[in-house]
Amino acid sequence: MNSTYKNILAIAAILIGFQSISVAQVKIGDNPTNIAPGSALEIESTDKGLRMPQVALTSTTTFAPITGVGTDASSIGMHVFNTSSAIASGIASNGKAYPAAGIGEYYWDGFGWVSSSVQSGSGGFSLVWAGYSPGPFNYVNNLPGSDLNATETFDTFNANTGGVFTVPVDGYYNIAQNFMVDLVGSGAGNFNSSIVITSFSTGVPESRIANNTGSVNGNRTYSLGNTLTVKLFTGDLVKFTVQPCNGCSGSNYRVRLVSQTIGLFQ
Incomplete structure (x- = not known):
C-alpha cells in the first residue's frame, strides 16, 4: 500500500x-x-458545578465585550456571569427596558442582557425604584399636602433622584406606598396620602390615588397604603405626598416606616 x-x-x-x-x-x-x-x-456531578464565562459587562444593552454585534441569530441565548457591579441599565432598540441587577448571570435575548436575578415583585413587575425611611416625619394639622419622599435605596434608571422618579420608557407600572401614622394629642379629622404623577406632555400634576382614614382620634396609630397600576409614558414624573389631618384642632401627626416602590411590567 x-x-x-x-x-x-x-x-x-x-x-x-x-x-x-x-x-x-x-x-x-x-x-x-x-x-x-x-x-x-x-x-x-455530586460535588462540582458549571462555571459560566466571567465577563465584565458595561450595559444591559451593549453586547460587547463579547465578540460580535449581538444581532446575529447565533448570539441569542448567550450566557455569561457578569463580574461588574457598575453595569448600567438601558433601553434597547426594541423599546424595552433592561434593568441591571449588578453582579450575576445574564443571557442575551437579541436586544439586551436579561438578568437572571433581577428583583421581581408579584404580578410580573420588575422592581425599578425603591425607597425607605424610618422617620419619624412630623407634620402640623391642616397644612396643605407635602412631599413624602423616602430615601432612595434602589434605582436602575435614575440614581440620586431625591425621591422623584422619572419614567424611563412607556409601559405599565405598579406604584406602591406604605407607612405608619401616629396621631399625637386630641382631635379628629382626615389624613390623606397620594401618588402624584406629572405628565411629561402636559406638565400638569395629577393625584391618581389617595387613601383617607376617615374620622381619626387622638393618640392612635394608623397604617396607610396606596397601590396603583397605571400606563405611564417616557418623561412622566412620579412622587408621593401626604396631607396631615384636615379639620383637626390641637393635634400633630408623625409619619414613620415609609416604604415606596415602583415596578415595571415586563
Missing part, C-alpha cells in the same frame, strides 16, 4: 470521526455512558 493511499484512508477516518462527533451526544462527569435521550450535552 503506497503512502498516498494510506494518507487518503487516514483523512477519510478523520472525517468519519468528526461526523460521528457532530451527531453524538456528549456526557461530562459522572456516569458518562448514562445520558438522557434528549440531551445534546449533559453534565452530572
Whole structure:
C-alpha cells in the first residue's frame, strides 16, 4: 500500500470521526455512558458545578465585550456571569427596558442582557425604584399636602433622584406606598396620602390615588397604603405626598416606616 493511499484512508477516518462527533451526544462527569435521550450535552456531578464565562459587562444593552454585534441569530441565548457591579441599565432598540441587577448571570435575548436575578415583585413587575425611611416625619394639622419622599435605596434608571422618579420608557407600572401614622394629642379629622404623577406632555400634576382614614382620634396609630397600576409614558414624573389631618384642632401627626416602590411590567 503506497503512502498516498494510506494518507487518503487516514483523512477519510478523520472525517468519519468528526461526523460521528457532530451527531453524538456528549456526557461530562459522572456516569458518562448514562445520558438522557434528549440531551445534546449533559453534565452530572455530586460535588462540582458549571462555571459560566466571567465577563465584565458595561450595559444591559451593549453586547460587547463579547465578540460580535449581538444581532446575529447565533448570539441569542448567550450566557455569561457578569463580574461588574457598575453595569448600567438601558433601553434597547426594541423599546424595552433592561434593568441591571449588578453582579450575576445574564443571557442575551437579541436586544439586551436579561438578568437572571433581577428583583421581581408579584404580578410580573420588575422592581425599578425603591425607597425607605424610618422617620419619624412630623407634620402640623391642616397644612396643605407635602412631599413624602423616602430615601432612595434602589434605582436602575435614575440614581440620586431625591425621591422623584422619572419614567424611563412607556409601559405599565405598579406604584406602591406604605407607612405608619401616629396621631399625637386630641382631635379628629382626615389624613390623606397620594401618588402624584406629572405628565411629561402636559406638565400638569395629577393625584391618581389617595387613601383617607376617615374620622381619626387622638393618640392612635394608623397604617396607610396606596397601590396603583397605571400606563405611564417616557418623561412622566412620579412622587408621593401626604396631607396631615384636615379639620383637626390641637393635634400633630408623625409619619414613620415609609416604604415606596415602583415596578415595571415586563
